[in-house]
Amino acid sequence: MALERTFSMIKPDATRRNITGKIVDRLESAGLRVVAQKRILMSKATAEAFYAVHRERPFFQELTEFMSSGPVVVQVLEGENAVLKNREVMGATDPSKADPGTIRADFAESIGENSVHGSDAPETAAEEIAFFFSGSEITG
Numbered sequence: 001m002a003l004e005r006t007f008s009m010i011k012p013d014a015t016r017r018n019i020t021g022k023i024v025d026r027l028e029s030a031g032l033r034v035v036a037q038k039r040i041l042m043s044k045a046t047a048e049a050f051y052a053v054h055r056e057r058p059f060f061q062e063l064t065e066f067m068s069s070g071p072v073v074v075q076v077l078e079g080e081n082a083v084l085k086n087r088e089v090m091g092a093t094d095p096s097k098a099d100p101g102t103i104r105a106d107f108a109e110s111i112g113e114n115s116v117h118g119s120d121a122p123e124t125a126a127e128e129i130a131f132f133f134s135g136s137e138i139t140g
């Protein structure tokens with residue numbers, strides 16, 4: 001199985017509670033390698049562009065206000081089956097439905113403020129990585 005890359009983001013509820021390291025530990029312990037990482041503050045416009053696929057959803061304003069309310073840590077993760085593996089480590093969107101031991105079960109505050117984002121497919125991973133990183137910022 002070839003190495004795969006996925007895009008990950010540690011959300012403002014987690015950076016606010018200073019648990020970035022705890023979340024990175026979960027990712028690394030699952031066999032994912034952080035091959036790029038930076039802490040940024042998204043503008044509302046950037047959050048709207050990143051989440052454009054959700055613009056018709058009723059929670060779009062709440063989501064983009066939250067995502068631009070504080071720093072996020074954007075990451076490129078590498079590993080075998082990285083997209084699926086990261087989704088498994090994250091757990092379900094709604095923390096009350098997430099499997100025990102997942103990041104969202106253990107750290108998320110609500111369905112909206114759920115600590116992490118992870119790409120849902122290799123194609124979206126490539127798009128989301130390119131949204132935030134240039135090639136020279138990624139090094140295995």
Ligand code: GDP
Binds near residue numbers: 116
């Ligand atoms: P994900 O791929 O598990 O992150 O879930 P989705 O792609 O369905 O939704 C994207 C993000 O929108 C989620 O991670 C949440 O932060 C937010 N979100 C999803 N559903 C809801 C909801 O019902 N209410 C609110 N406030 N936010 C939501």
